[in-house]
Amino acid sequence: MSDVNNEALEQAPIKLVMNQLPAIDVPFESPLHHVELAKIAEHGESQGGVVFRELSLGLLTLRCTPNAEQATSIEAILGVALPSKPLTSVSSASGELTVMWISPDEWLLQVPQDKAFELETRFFAEVGGHYSLVNVSGGNTVFELSGEDVVKVLKKSTPIDFHDSEFPVGKVVSSVFAKSGATICRTAEQSYQLVVRRSFADYLWLWLQDASKEYGLTVTC
Amino acid sequence: MFHIFCPHCGEYREEEEFHAKGEAHIARPLDPDACSDEEWGEFLYFRKNPRGIHHELWVHAAGCRKFFNITRNTQTYEILEVYKLGETPSVVAE
Amino acid sequence: MSQKNRLQDGGRIDRSKPLTFTFNDESYQGYAGDTLASALIANGVDVIGRSFKYSRPRGFVAAGAEEPNAVVQLGATEATQIPNVRATQQSLYQGLVAASTNGWPSVETDLMGLVGKIGGKMMPPGFYYKTFMFPQSMWPTYESYIRKAAGLGRASKEKDVDIYDKMNQHTDVLVVGAGPAGLMAALSAAQGGARVIIADEQSEFGGSLLSSKETIDGKPAMEWVAQVVAELNEFDDVLMLPNSQVNGYHDHNFLTIQQHCTDQFADRAPNGAVAQRLHRVRAKWVVLATGAHERPLVFGNNDVPGCMQASAVSTYINRFGVVPGNELVLMTSNDGAYQTAIDWHDAGRHVVAIVDARKNPQGSLIDAARERGISIMVGSGLIEVQGSKRVTGVSVAPLNESGDKVTGAVAKLKADTVASSGGWSPVIHLSCHTGARPVWDDEVIGFLPGPTVQKQLTAGAINGAFTTQAALSQGIQAAADALASLGLEVTDLSLPKTEEVIQDKAMALFHIPHNKPTSKAPKQFVDYQNDVTAAGIELACREGFESIEHVKRYTAMGFGTDQGKLGNINGMAIAAKALQKSIPETGTTIFRPNYTPVTFGAIAGRDCGELFDPKRFTAMHAWHVEQGAKFEDVGQWKRPWYFPKGNETMQEALNRECLATRESVGILDASTLGKIDIQGKDAREFLGRVYTNAWAKLAVGKCRYGLMCGEDGMVFDDGVTSCLGENHFLMTTTTGGAAHVLEWLELYHQTEWPEMEVYFTSVTDHWSTMTISGPNSRKLLEKLTDDDVSKDYFAYMDWKQMTVAGVPARVFRISFTGELSFEINVQANYGMHVWKALFESGEEFNLTPYGTETMHILRAEKGFIIAGQDTDGSVHPFDLGMPWAVAMKKPFSFIGKRGMQREDCVRADRKQLVGLKTVDPTVVLPEGAQGVFDPNAPIPMPMVGHVTSSYWSACLGRSIAMGFVKGGHDKMGEKVFYPLVDGRVVEAEICQPIFLDPKGERQHV
Missing domain, CATH: 3.30.70.1400 (Aminomethyltransferase beta-barrel domains)
Incomplete structure (x- = not known):
């Protein structure tokens, strides 16, 4: 029998919380698995104005309009309060968790992959009232773009204003990206995270290679 | 290309992030079954097409995915205000 | 060939850097700093092309974006062809290859010229409308003739090898034009702390100062320019874009700039470099400092090569060290143009005469010309030019006070160059793009930018402020206005000092009269690019076109890539006079984007080739590719269509996939749902x-x-x-x-x-979905899970959590094939693992992958609809024969309930979805075929509905189809006919749309 059996479903029939990670060692294929980034990192360009990395993280979409009680219990679980200011993000002290504002009633939570189920379980146990927390780790991937020419590549890809005065570290926006979309968070002076949908990952990887060409693109793992 | 202030994100964004959803304030009749064919047809199909001030429903499709309203001058393309659902426009045609 | 018109020194060219280039297959030399135009003029090339309609030889008129004739085809190789490039804007580079756009069969041969000369009478304005309207069948013939003769340039027949790019920009202030007004505005705005972009079409900043002998702050003007550029360079938030044409001004201060990144030094961009970049700018404020274009005067044969704008002549002399001739006659209505005669004289060439339409002009430039001993003929007009491929002489006659009548004897002068100036037209094109109507100003003798709702400011000659002093001061003012609105500190900038020039009043002269009536006089061109003449405009007015918009469309004035830069004002003035109205009463047409032609490359940017449209892949895509799947586009998804084996045809593959699924087990990647x-x-x-x-x-x-x-x-x-x-x-x-x-x-x-x-x-992308379907699907699943998947525990239309191949899964017992089916969903990062595991275990069951086409056949055998294929937005559930899917008694009036009860929705003769069995079971109806009840009915036959889905069913050994038939639900067993394009009429029987296992026993096992 599997670890997550249908008894759990019967015990907790309001919502389904499911550990989606295999208990045994099973090959994990990120959306850019076929690109073999590790090989490119080893044999590709070692210098360039743009640095690319794919991160495989646990991602969860939280939908909620938190009342005081919910806000308290959510903060207790996350260790940080949900950022209520539009277009901002917060990270836990350990850096293990980041919460990105997506919409007045939506946040994207980033945690290590194996922490997603734990987070869902705690929410289910500790947060009352109306909310939804959905594991979307498989549906998205995270591109980390950095380097001195990173903003130029971003400006080719999205109509967002990346000037320091408009886009400080920690800001997060969802926008169009090339002919797809992305949630973009500035994580450091010259570093940005792009949360993109799995099915568009290959297209966006091609796009980013093309747009970075004139500056040189380096891949790291 | 419009430059649209999203009242939820709190900043201006490019038109390509948004979808226009037609005339604003078209409320679904509370009791559709009580509507005559004519009334239902009115709700379904008939829309204003003014020259000048117009209220439109838009959605920040690539952003926060929230719907909101715009008061726009259809002649000059000026956006005179944006306001959230449930709010009333402050700029109206005379 | 030597550069016979090149001066020994002077100008902003680098004589130590000679460049070789080719024009119309001839090799020439120029210098770094030249434009293609200045280099050709240096080499004495007079004829650059042939005119659109009359095929008259044409030469250079201008030195900038307003050039109507010197529109060339650029490119050393087929793959690097760029059409419609203005030679006056194209920097010269080593190895440049250009050819006339407009020169069939060749610019020097008069074959078309002959046609043109005769054609002149044959081709009045409106000619195309009048002649080519009928018969319609001849249009392709006319069109190919016109296109060839019109020489609109051509795109490359090969793939463009260059890289084009787009970039989104945001700025506080976008300054358009880097002349004195623009530079001053940019500097002032930057010093006030604003983010600034300044763009100019020329390769160097300076605008009018590039060819001016003025001083600013006591230094040559270009030293001041260099200093300002250096200062601007110091600001992080200033982006300077030379070689960049601001081409479109759109709503809410959105502007597009086409930047030529490598065009100024290479036919083909160096590896990886971007050839052209389109900047998409959102500006809080726009400062239009676009300057003015000099208006040439309209006189007889004013298109003969050698006739130029006065200012262009000065530009060639002062900026490029090129004198475009030996013997100059200057025709003017204002003081400013006298500078051209002075420049010509100072370059050591002969000024034959200055012809001034005014009776008694007084001013410092006039004095300067007199001091040089240049002959000035006042109160006169240059009424006609002699020559065909080059000016050989001119006719001058005295004019009356208002300049509309020749009052005396005609004198002939020898000359090879005619410079003319009717004053300056502010470049208001961009201001018009957003819909602002230009406003006529009698003082300026031109249209000024009209009232706008944009955050737009203007500075300099665009406002009719034609002196450098006024340009500088308006630049500061524009920046101050923008800064104040942005809440930024205005720094106190001192206005640079310039020389004062005293000028007399200009005369409002557009069209110089001839001693013959306009219709009989030699052609007096208004719009060179579209071959519109003064006589043509007068004819249009006589024929009853009273609105300037109609005159424009009738004559083609201001059309095309020219957008009326030189001709529009003259044309309006001539039309106004013919209509006996004032110019403001006549009004003006407005200009459209783009200001100059933009390459498709720049518009497309990187969105071409592989990146034209995103391709969405499932987690198992690599496996499908490896297995040789043929793909189908479903939205942006690439879905396997079918999986051919060996040399199988598509139909053979489908037959195999269908039978394998019904007999054992098939698998579908359904992740895209x-x-x-x-x-x-x-x-x-x-x-x-x-x-x-x-x-x-x-x-x-x-x-x-x-x-x-x-x-x-x-x-x-x-x-x-x-x-x-x-x-x-x-x-x-x-x-x-x-x-x-x-x-x-x-x-x-x-x-x-x-x-x-x-x-x-x-969660579309989060789950990989694989559907195993067929009588052996349970056996297959059992091999990969310890969980109970028996019929009793896991019934049809149930779902269960279980572990499949070691991965937590949600499995749904739903079926789109009518077979026993399990839809296995796992987190997409593990999708490939589970998919491969299914194949490892599925070998003994001949597990067969199938694509969308087999899916379509299998579901059609069961009569399951596909929304979007069997529906088209005009059918409700009852039309589809699915009343079981509608719960009319639900307490809430669900979406669609009221709509589907409208009078029209309850008609008995609505088109209803039915099954269709062709009488000949081997015939497969084409999808989309229209049915009729009576194939012998007279045409137009009443059509009763179309075929929505139609396939060969290998399982049934016959064709099957679904389609709409009027009142079809009550016509079971009746016949419907499908007349096809090839003449066949296919007869089909109407039946229930379920061809296999009507009781649904197979999926319930």
Whole structure:
């Protein structure tokens, strides 16, 4: 029998919380698995104005309009309060968790992959009232773009204003990206995270290679 | 290309992030079954097409995915205000 | 060939850097700093092309964007062809290859010229409309003739090898034009702390100062320019874009700039470099400092090569060290143009005469000309030019006070160059792009930018402020206005000092009269590019075209890539006079984007080739590719269409896939289906409102199919929704409808029912979905899971959590094939693993992958609809024969309920979905074929509905089809006929749209 059996479903029939990670060692294929980034990192360009990395993280979409009680219990679980200011993000002290504002009633939570189920379980146990927390780790991937020419590549890809005065570290926006979309968070002076949908990952990887060409693109793992 | 202030994100964004959803304030009749064919047809199909001030429903499709309203001058393309659902426009045609 | 017109020194060219280039297959030399135009003039090339309609030889008129004639085809190789390049804007580089655009059969041969000369009488304005309207069948012939003769340039026949790019920019202030006004505005704005972009079409900043002998702050003007550029360079937030044409001004201060990145030094961009970049700029403020174009005067044969704008002549002399001739006659209505005669004289060439239409002009430039001993003929007009490929002489006659009548004898002068100036027209094109109507100004003798709703400021000659002093001061003012509005500090900038020039009043002269009536006089060109003459405009007015917009369309004035830069004002003035109205009364046409032609490359940017449209892949895509799948586009998804083996034809592959599935087990990658996670205590009620059927009693662990309709009652999507928890559902949608359905749900939640506690989250990409279908699918699944998948424990339309191949999965017992089926969903990062594991275990069952086409056949055998194929937005569930999917008694009036009850929706003769069996079972009806009840009815036959789905069914050994037939539900067993394009008429019997296992026994095992 599997670890997550249908008894759990019967015990907790309001919502389904499911550990989606295999208990045994099973090959994990990120959306850019076929690109073999590790090989490119080893044999590709070692210098360039743009640095690319794919991160495989646990991602969860939280939908909620938190009342005081919910806000308290959510903060207790996350260790940080949900950022209520539009277009901002917060990270836990350990850096293990980041919460990105997506919409007045939506946040994207980033945690290590194996922490997603734990987070869902705690929410289910500790947060009352109306909310939804959905594991979307498989549906998205995270591109980390950095380097001195990173903003130029971003400006080719999205109509967002990346000037320091408009886009400080920690800001997060969802926008169009090339002919797809992305949630973009500035994580450091010259570093940005792009949360993109799995099915568009290959297209966006091609796009980013093309747009970075004139500056040189380096891949790291 | 419009430059649209999203009242939820709190900043201006490019038109390509948004979808226009037609005339604003078209409320679904509370009791559709009580509507005559004519009334239902009115709700379904008939829309204003003014020259000048117009209220439109838009959605920040690539952003926060929230719907909101715009008061726009259809002649000059000026956006005179944006306001959230449930709010009333402050700029109206005379 | 030597550069016979090149001066020994002077100008901003680098004589130490000679460049070789080719024009019309001849090799020439120029220098770094030249434009293609200045280099050709240096080499004595007079004829650059042939005119559009009359095929007259044409030469250079201008030195900038307003050049109407010198429009060339650029490119050393087929792959690097660029059409419609203005030679006056194209920097010269080593190895440049250009050719006349407009020179069939060749610029020097008069073959078309002969046609043109005769054609002049044959081709009055409106000629195309009048002559080519009928017969319509001849249009392709006319069109190819016109196109060839018109020489509109051509795109490359090969793939463009260059890289084009787009970049989004944001700025506080965008300054258009880097002349004195623009530079001053940019500097002032930058010093005030604003983010600034300044763009100019020329390779160097300076605008009018590039060819001026003025001083600023006591230094040559270009030293001041260099200093300002250096200062601007110091600001992080200033972006300077030379070689960049601001081409379009759109709503809400959105402007496009075409930057030529490598065009100025290479035919083909160096490896990896971007050839052209389109900047898409959102500016808080725009400062238009676009300057003015000198208006040439309209006189007889004013298009003969050698006739130029006065200022262009000065530009060639002062900026490029090129004198475009030996013997100059200057025709002017104002003081400013005297500078050209002075420049010509100072370059050591002979000024034959200055012809001034004014009776008694006085001013410092006039004095300077007199001091040089230049002969000035006042109160006179240059009425006609002699020559064909080059000016050989001119006719001058005295004019009356108002300049509309020749009053005396005609004198002839020898000359090879005519410079003319009718004053300056502010370059208001960009201001017009957003719809602002230009306003006539009698003082300026030109149109000024009209009132606008844009955050737009103007500075310099665009306002009719033609002196450098005024330009500088208006530049500062524009920046100050922008800064104040941006809440930025205005620094106190001192106005640079310039020389004062005293000028006399200019005369409003556009069209110089001839001693013959206009219609009999030699052609007096208004719009060179479109071959519009003064006589043509007068004819249009006589023929009753009173609106300037009509005159424009009748004559083609201001059309095309020229957009009336030189001709429009003269044309308006001539039309106004012919209509006996004032110019403001006549009004003006407005200019459209783009200001100059933009390459398709720049517009496309990187969105071409592989990147033209995103391709969406599932987690198993690499496997499909490896297996040689043929793919089908479904939205942006690449879905396997079928998996041919060996030399199989498509039909053979489909037959094999269908039979394998029905006989053993097949597998489909169904990951592309839209999936929406729905949570909240009102989720169930919400489903009841957006689906047509009932959801109140769907138990946890159960799945249900539903139809989604619009308020009009018409079906737009369908899918299975499963109850994961009492307040938790997973909705599936069609592949193509996923995004729309999610937005639809949000729309109703946000606008109509915000009180409902429900949230929607897309999980389409999160789950990999693989459907195993066929009698052996349970046996296959059993091999990969320890969980109970027996019929009794795991019934049809149930879903279970289990572990499949070691991966936690949600498995749904739903079926789109009519077979025993399991839809296995795992987190997409493990999708490939589970897929491969299924194949490892499936070998003994001949597990066969199938694609969308087999899926379509298998579902059609069962009569299952595909939303979007068997529906088209005009059919409701009853039309589809699916009353079982509508719960009319639900308490809430669900979306679509009222709509599907409208009078028109309950007609008995609506088109209804039925099954169709061709009488000849081997004939497969084409999808889209229109049915008729009586194939012998006279044409137009009454059409009764079309075929929506049609396939060869290998399982049934015959063709099957579904389609709409008027009143079809009551016509079972009756015949319907399909007349096809090839003349055949296919007869089919109307039947229930279910061809296999009508009781559904196979899926319930």
